[in-house]
Amino acid sequence: MASATQIILRRRARKARRAAQSTRTRIWAGIWLTVALVVVVVPLSILIGGAAYVYFNAIDGLPSPVETTFLESDGITRLTDSTGRTTLFTVSDPLGSAREWIRLDSLPPFVLDATLIVEDPAFLETTQFNLAATVALLWQNIMDGPIELSTSLTSRLVRNVVAPLPEQPSAADVSREIALVAEINRRYSPREVLEWHLNTNYYGSEAYGIEAAAQVYLGKPASALSLDEAALLASIATAPQFNPFNDEQAARGRQADTLRRMLTSGLITQAEFDAASRLVTPLHPGASQAPDYAPEYSLYARRQTEQILNALGLDGGRMVSRGGLTVTTALDLGLQRQADCALNNHLAVLRGETPIWRAADGSPCEAEATLAHIAPLDGDVPDTGSIVIIDVETGRLLAMSGQASRAGAQPGQTLAPFVVFEGFRERQQNTQYTPATMLLDIPRRFPGASEGMIYQPANADGTFSGPISLREAAATNRLPPLVQIADNHGMSSILRTARRLGINTLNDDLYDLSLLERGGQVAPLDMAYAYSVLSALGDMYGVPVTPRSAGARNRDPVAVTRIVDAEGRVLWDYEADAWRVNIFSDAPELGYLVTSVFSDPIIKAQKYGTQSLLAPPRPTALINTITSDRRDDWTVGTTPQYSIAVHLTRSDGAPMGFKADSTDGSTALYRAISERVHAGQPASDWGRPANIIELAVCQRSGLLPNGACPTRREIFIAGIQPFTQDTYWQAIELNSQTLQRATANTPAGRRITETYFIPPDEALDWWRANRQPLPPEDYDTLTRAADSPFTATTISRPEALAWLRGLVDVRGAVPADLRSYQLAFGAGINPTEWVSIGGLQTEPPQDGALGRWDTTGLDGVYTLELTAVRTDGTRERSVVQVRVDNIPPTVVLNAGEPGKVYRFPSEEAIPISVIVADNLALDRVEIYNEGRLVATLREGPFTYHHPITAVGVETFEAVAFDAAGSSNTSTVLTVEVAR
Numbered sequence: 001m002a003s004a005t006q007i008i009l010r011r012r013a014r015k016a017r018r019a020a021q022s023t024r025t026r027i028w029a030g031i032w033l034t035v036a037l038v039v040v041v042v043p044l045s046i047l048i049g050g051a052a053y054v055y056f057n058a059i060d061g062l063p064s065p066v067e068t069t070f071l072e073s074d075g076i077t078r079l080t081d082s083t084g085r086t087t088l089f090t091v092s093d094p095l096g097s098a099r100e101w102i103r104l105d106s107l108p109p110f111v112l113d114a115t116l117i118v119e120d121p122a123f124l125e126t127t128q129f130n131l132a133a134t135v136a137l138l139w140q141n142i143m144d145g146p147i148e149l150s151t152s153l154t155s156r157l158v159r160n161v162v163a164p165l166p167e168q169p170s171a172a173d174v175s176r177e178i179a180l181v182a183e184i185n186r187r188y189s190p191r192e193v194l195e196w197h198l199n200t201n202y203y204g205s206e207a208y209g210i211e212a213a214a215q216v217y218l219g220k221p222a223s224a225l226s227l228d229e230a231a232l233l234a235s236i237a238t239a240p241q242f243n244p245f246n247d248e249q250a251a252r253g254r255q256a257d258t259l260r261r262m263l264t265s266g267l268i269t270q271a272e273f274d275a276a277s278r279l280v281t282p283l284h285p286g287a288s289q290a291p292d293y294a295p296e297y298s299l300y301a302r303r304q305t306e307q308i309l310n311a312l313g314l315d316g317g318r319m320v321s322r323g324g325l326t327v328t329t330a331l332d333l334g335l336q337r338q339a340d341c342a343l344n345n346h347l348a349v350l351r352g353e354t355p356i357w358r359a360a361d362g363s364p365c366e367a368e369a370t371l372a373h374i375a376p377l378d379g380d381v382p383d384t385g386s387i388v389i390i391d392v393e394t395g396r397l398l399a400m401s402g403q404a405s406r407a408g409a410q411p412g413q414t415l416a417p418f419v420v421f422e423g424f425r426e427r428q429q430n431t432q433y434t435p436a437t438m439l440l441d442i443p444r445r446f447p448g449a450s451e452g453m454i455y456q457p458a459n460a461d462g463t464f465s466g467p468i469s470l471r472e473a474a475a476t477n478r479l480p481p482l483v484q485i486a487d488n489h490g491m492s493s494i495l496r497t498a499r500r501l502g503i504n505t506l507n508d509d510l511y512d513l514s515l516l517e518r519g520g521q522v523a524p525l526d527m528a529y530a531y532s533v534l535s536a537l538g539d540m541y542g543v544p545v546t547p548r549s550a551g552a553r554n555r556d557p558v559a560v561t562r563i564v565d566a567e568g569r570v571l572w573d574y575e576a577d578a579w580r581v582n583i584f585s586d587a588p589e590l591g592y593l594v595t596s597v598f599s600d601p602i603i604k605a606q607k608y609g610t611q612s613l614l615a616p617p618r619p620t621a622l623i624n625t626i627t628s629d630r631r632d633d634w635t636v637g638t639t640p641q642y643s644i645a646v647h648l649t650r651s652d653g654a655p656m657g658f659k660a661d662s663t664d665g666s667t668a669l670y671r672a673i674s675e676r677v678h679a680g681q682p683a684s685d686w687g688r689p690a691n692i693i694e695l696a697v698c699q700r701s702g703l704l705p706n707g708a709c710p711t712r713r714e715i716f717i718a719g720i721q722p723f724t725q726d727t728y729w730q731a732i733e734l735n736s737q738t739l740q741r742a743t744a745n746t747p748a749g750r751r752i753t754e755t756y757f758i759p760p761d762e763a764l765d766w767w768r769a770n771r772q773p774l775p776p777e778d779y780d781t782l783t784r785a786a787d788s789p790f791t792a793t794t795i796s797r798p799e800a801l802a803w804l805r806g807l808v809d810v811r812g813a814v815p816a817d818l819r820s821y822q823l824a825f826g827a828g829i830n831p832t833e834w835v836s837i838g839g840l841q842t843e844p845p846q847d848g849a850l851g852r853w854d855t856t857g858l859d860g861v862y863t864l865e866l867t868a869v870r871t872d873g874t875r876e877r878s879v880v881q882v883r884v885d886n887i888p889p890t891v892v893l894n895a896g897e898p899g900k901v902y903r904f905p906s907e908e909a910i911p912i913s914v915i916v917a918d919n920l921a922l923d924r925v926e927i928y929n930e931g932r933l934v935a936t937l938r939e940g941p942f943t944y945h946h947p948i949t950a951v952g953v954e955t956f957e958a959v960a961f962d963a964a965g966s967s968n969t970s971t972v973l974t975v976e977v978a979r
Contacts, residue, residue, distance in 0.1 A: 062183060065196040066101060068161045069209065074566040075324025079301055081293075081333040082561070088331065089291035089298040093321050094205075095212050102211050102222055104195045110227050111210065113267045114234035115198065118258055120153035121265065123194065127154060129186035137178050146174040154181045154193055161200045166313030203236045204243030206321035217244055219284030227268065228276040231258040240317070244283055246299060247406060255281070293360075294336050296386075297400040300525075301329045301559040304543060308560060308572050311544070324566030330396035330558050330574075332389075334363075338676050339387045339401045342367035346669050347383065347648075352376035367672035374664050379657015382633065382648035382665065387673060388528035390557055390643045394576040395532065395541025397525075397557040398642075398677075404524040407505045409647050410632045411522045413625035415515065416482050417534055417594050418498040420474055423485040424590045424717075425497070431488055431939065435597050436702030436714040436722060439473050439481035441465040442766040446487050449512045457483045457517065460626065460660035466767060467700050467728075467759050471714070474597040476607045477623065483513050491515060499552050500583055502530030502540070517628040524645045527636055529557045532643035534594050535621065537686065538587020541576050555581065588689045589717045595621040595638070595686050596715060613663045613671045618683035620674070624667045630655035633662075635670035640686050642677050646670045691718045698726040700757055707731070708755055723940035725921060731755050733829065735780040743879050746780045792816070793868040793876035796848065803921075803964035804855055805886045810837070811848040812878065814868040818844055821868040823851045829881055831863050858884045859919060885964035889918035891925070893958045893970040901976045904948050910975055914942035914958045921963040928957045951977050 079089040093099070104112065116123055141147045146169055149155065158180045159165055165173050184193060203213035213233045214222040225233070235254035236243045244251040256277065263273040291298030305327050306316030319325060337359040345355035345365055349372070357365040357372075386402030423433035431437075441464050448455040457479045465478060473481035486494055491513060495506050503526050511520060533540045542555030563572040584590065598621035608614045616622060622637035633648040633656060646666040650656060658665050693716055698709035703722050705711050709729030716722075733742035736752045756775045759767045768774070795812040798804055814821045823837035838851040845851075850866060866878045892915040902910055914925050914937070925942045927935040935944040946954070954977060958970040 062180060063162065065188075065192075065199065068196075069099065069101060069199050073322040073324070077320050077323060077325040077327065079291075079298055079305070079327045079329055081329060081331045083333075084326075084328050086293065086333055088293045088329065088333075089302065091206055091302060091320050093212075094207060094216050095209075099209070100211065102195075102199055102209070104191060104198070106223050107198070107210070108223070108225055108227075108230065110262070110268065111198075111222065111225055111230045111234070112194065113262060114230045114258055115194070115237065116153075117261050117265060117267065118234045119156060119237060120151070123153045124190045127152070127185055127190040127193070129182060131182075134178065134182040138175055141171055141174050141178060146171045149174065149177070150181065152181070153197055154184055157193065157197045157200070158184065160202060161196075164313075164315045201237050202240055202317045203233060204240035204317075205245050206317070208318070208321070217283055218281075226276075227272060228255070228259070228279045228281045231255045231262070231276065232281050234258055241303060246303065248283075249406070249408065252281075293333065294331060294340075294400070296403055296405060297329070297331055297336065297397070297559065300397075300400065300405050301327065301331070304556065304560045305563060307545060307556075308543065308563065312572065314571075319565075325571075326564040327560055328562040328564075330391075330398060330561050332398045335389060335677065336399040336401070337361055337363070338366055339389065339399045339673060341365040342371065342669060342672050342676075343385055343387055343401050346371050346374070346672075347381070347385065349374050350377040350381045350665070351383075366676050367669075370672035370675065371668055374668055377657050377664070380650060380654050382650055382656050384651050385646070385648040385666070385669075386524045387647075387669070388524050388643075388645040389673065389677060390528050390532045392532045392535045392638065392641055392643055393541070395529075395555070395558045396561070396574075396576075397559045400525065402524075402647075404528075404645070404647070407521045407523040407526070409522055409524060409634070409649065410518055410627045410629075411503075411506070411515070411520055411527070412518065412627040412632060412634060413477060413479060413482065413516055414522075414527055414623050414634050414636050415494070415498065416474065416477070416623055417531065417598060417621065418501065418503075419482055419486050419489075419494050419516070420470070420597065421501070421534065421590055421594050422489050422494045422497045423470070424593050425584065426489065426493065432720060432941075433470055433485060434702065434714075434716050434720060434722070435469065435471040435593055436697045436716070437470045438467050438701050438728075438760075439470055439484050440760070440763050441468050441473060441478045441481050442763050444480055444484070444762075446483055446513050449514065455483075455512070455514050457513075462660075464766065464770075466770070466772065467757075467763050469700065469702050469714075471597045471600055472603055475600040475603040477625065479516065482516060486513055486516060496551055498530065499549075501533045502526055502553050504548055504552060518631075524647045525557060527634075528643045528645035529553075531621070531636055531638045531645070532557075533583060534591050535638035535640060535643055535686070537591035537595075537689070538582050538584055540581050540583055542579065543574065544579055555579065589691060592686055592689055592692060593715070593717070595619075598622060613667045616671070616674065618678065619685045622670075624663065624670075626656075626658055626660055626662065626665075628660075630658065630660075633658055633665040635666040637670060637674065639674075639678065640684055641681065642674075644670060644673055644677065646673065688715075692716070693718045693721065695721055697722060698729055701726050701728040703728070709757075710755070719941055721940075723922075727921070728758050728760075729755060730758060730775065732775045734776065738780055740776050740778045740780045743780050743877070791876045791878070793821075793866055793878045795850070795864055795866050795878045795880045798864070798880065798882050800880050800882070802882050803962075804882050804884050805964040805966055806855060808853045808855055810850045810853055810864065810866075812845075812850050812866055813848060814844060814850075814866070815870050815876065816844075817871045818842075819869045819871050819873075821845075821850070821866065823853070824865045824867070825853065826863050826865070828861060829863060831865075834865060855884045855886060857886065859886055860884060883920070883964070885918075885920045885962055885966060887919045887962075888966040888968040889916055889922055889960040889962050891916045891958050891960040891968050891970045893927075893956060893973045895956070895973060895975045901978050902948060904951050904977050904979055907948055909945040909947050910954065910977075912944045912946055912956055912958075912973075914944075914960070914970070916940075916942055916958075916960045918960070918962045923961045923963045923965075926959045926961070928959070930955055931957075948977055951979055953977070 073093060077091040078087050080087055158177050162180055163176055198210045200209055202208055205216050207213040207216040210222045214220055214225055218229055232255040235258045242250040242254060259273055259276055262268045306320050309316035309319050341359040348355045357368040359365055386404035388404045389399040391398055446455045459479050491511050503522055505522050506520050540555045543558055545554060545556045547554050558574055561574040564570050599619045604615040618639060620637045620639050624635040626633045631649060636645045646669050648666050694713055696705055696711045697714045698705055699712055703724050703726035706726040708731035709726050731753050733751050733753050735742050735746050736750045742751050756773060792813060792815040797811040810823060820840055820842045822840050824834040826834045837853050862882055862884055864880050868876045895910050895912050912927060916925055925937045926933055927944050954975045956973040959967055961967045
């Protein structure tokens with residue numbers, strides 16, 4: 001038994017062990033607590049502290065609602081002409097010192113409803129301060145920003161009034177907005193935020209706040225607004241550029257959309273909707289600040305000033321209305337006055353009124369010499385119009401009369417240069433057009449607007465020209481050939497090109513081929529600008545802008561050249577070369593071809609006469625057209641210096657009384673303006689790019705001369721010229737007495753040679769119907785025996801001018817009373833030497849088989865002769881000319897640089913090109929991928945773009961066929977595709 005001492009010692013030992021264990025536990029607990037603090041609490045503190053820093057730093061100095069409303073002005077903004085000496089327009093806050101804070105309870109309920117349905121329908125129910133959500137957004141933006149901007153009404157308030165964002169906001173900019181939105185939602189109730197928004201929102205035309213908007217547009221206080229008026233103003237808020245002064249059509253369309261949304265949401269009844277929809281809300285433009293000169297131009301320049309300042313990260317609308325700016329425009333005031341005078345007096349002449357040939361400043365109207373002789377129009381007269389003049393070399397908008405910046409005119413054949421541009425630019429359906437390409441100006445049917453419908457275009461003068469070159473079709477404004485190109489390339493691709501060149505409207509999915517006659521809406525300003533880009537050979541000069549949609553232009557015509565603030569600092573200067581962009585890498589060549597074919601002076605003079613308004617005295621790419629419904633009369637033209645668009649119409653949309661090919665309307669006005677603009681300047685042509693070549697081609701067909709065709713000179717992009725010899729022109733020998741085709745037995749003294757054009761099969765009926773010359777089908781029979789009414793000796797196969805190779809079966813007929821017959825051949829059409837085929841035959845041929853002709857080693861034109869001797873000794877002959885080609889074409893295949901590896905998916909296609917040649921005539925080239933036929937090409941350049949869809953190895957072969965059927969296959973081409 002243990003002693004008491006031992007027991008005490010054991011107890012003490014146990015206590016010591018327990019104490020040690022307790023100490024170790026406390027130590028480990030402290031360690032784990034420290035780890036927890038480091039891992040959880042410290043990051044959380046950093047998170048909250050960082051968010052708090054960003055938050056409180058952002059909201060520092062947040063103004064009160066009233067402070068954002070009653071802002072001091074730095075003075076009146078002045079817009080001047082290009083010299084800076086004449087003020088066109090002064091801009092200031094329309095309410096000035098009379099501005100008052102408008103309470104929500106003073107506004108009709110539908111003002112609030114319309115505002116919310118347009119901007120943030122659930123704002124009053126869902127808006128509240130949420131600390132956790134704000135911290136989360138701030139950290140998400142800090143880590144991954146800038147994040148997508150909120151579209152809430154409070155966010156719009158912050159963005160528009162408290163802290164405007166630059167064009168490309170940074171993460172710091174977005175963090176500031178997030179914090180300000182949260183703080184405003186914390187300080188103010190949703191109704192107070194809405195009240196702030198309505199008192200400060202920008203409604204265009206220098207109208208800040210609902211009260212200013214009501215006064216400016218409607219001439220009444222906001223408290224007196226009706227339902228239709230509230231919908232009109234609310235619809236402006238999200239897109240001030242579509243206000244009823246700048247774009248009335250768009251504003252009223254958006255108003256109708258707002259009313260429909262209010263009805264759908266149950267905010268108004270069907271009766272209220274019907275009543276409001278029937279109203280055309282009257283405007284009160286007298287309350288707006290109107291320009292002193294050139295109103296359309298001045299308003300366009302004001303909008304451009306705001307856009308420029310916004311792009312600089314400034315508040316463009318506020319600076320224009322309150323910033324005391326001096327804005328220099330590109331307006332040539334003298335030219336503007338002459339354009340206004342010409343337009344107004346020309347409309348008066350057409351109405352049969354006595355014109356006043358004086359400009360606004362009292363100077364003589366220089367258009368009088370051109371326009372005074374025009375007779376009054378018999379029928380409905382245009383009562384409105386527009387003129388646009390752009391400096392091609394700088395993009396400066398020199399003058400703009402009428403509502404030229406508004407898209408409301410049908411383009412018609414003003415789209416022709418874009419159709420031709422696309423035809424020159426892109427190979428479609430194995431066809432790439434050149435100025436020499438043969439087109440068919442004949443009555444033809446094309447696919448209509450929907451399946452089963454037919455569209456048959458006609459020319460304005462009611463005539464057709466048959467097969468003509470693209471150059472002639474363009475220079476003389478022929479519609480069916482234009483439609484032929486558009487049908488081949490597709491309206492969608494053509495309109496995409498037009499949008500890149502400057503046309504900001506015409507959705508490429510909505511239109512069919514008839515758009516070239518009627519339908520669609522464009523602005524004369526856009527049309528003149530797009531023509532200026534073609535005239536500058538693809539260079540687009542202008543003010544940088546954000547494209548309205550994918551693929552649209554990223555420049556605008558230059559109305560503003562300098563902006564200076566109230567303290568004399570230059571905020572912006574236009575630099576033409578700095579902001580020049582080339583639309584397509586190959587545009588210089590394409591632009592040159594387009595301007596060349598539409599300006600051809602020789603063809604225009606031959607068609608219209610040298611004194612015609614359609615044959616300008618200087619190189620001018622010119623289009624004049626009246627839409628098929630007679631509602632739009634256009635003349636658009638460009639020289640290397642100036643692009644001018646003239647448009648006439650009726651404000652009620654009724655057809656005008658012009659004949660389809662009249663030049664008394666827009667064309668006469670264009671000539672008057674063009675002479676004024678170019679006065680004192682020498683005529684100059686476009687500079688020819690280095691890779692433009694010139695070749696002789698056959699007339700009409702545009703193919704290489706064959707020795708028979710009349711020729712002309714034509715220009716091409718090097719590598720995209722004709723490679724095929726003409727087959728449409730034929731020199732035919734005739735018997736001068738019978739006018740039948742000469743044969744080998746026609747005496748030399750009676751032979752004459754006539755040249756004929758044989759049109760393509762699809763034009764043959766039109767050709768015959770219009771009594772165009774064709775070669776005779778019958779052969780000369782003058783040397784037959786006098787007592788023989790016909791000859792029984794004929795060669796039926798091969799046919800005349802057939803292509804042959806190798807062994808050829810010759811078939812035909814001989815007289816029944818046969819003594820002997822002989823087959824022979826000779827070189828050329830009238831051989832001097834004959835070579836026997838099979839020797840003299842005394843037995844009648846079996847089943848018409850006259851013999852077999854071995855053409856091996858022969859190439860070119862040959863004449864086959866069949867001579868038969870009857871039992872009475874009478875001799876009969878039959879001859880036929882044929883073409884022999886025993887040499888197959890040569891063919892080489894390549895895919896860019898040798899050994900090149902293509903990358904998927906960054907590269908979209910493998911460019912396959914075929915170098916092919918034949919001694920006489922090539923028929924086609926077939927391209928195979930992995931043994932599968934993928935392309936058949938009949939005209940050079942023989943290129944094919946094979947889409948890249950995956951990595952791997954692709955193999956290609958090309959087979960070339962000549963006209964006789966001989967073929968040759970290239971070596972296999974292997975192309976690697978890798979990532």
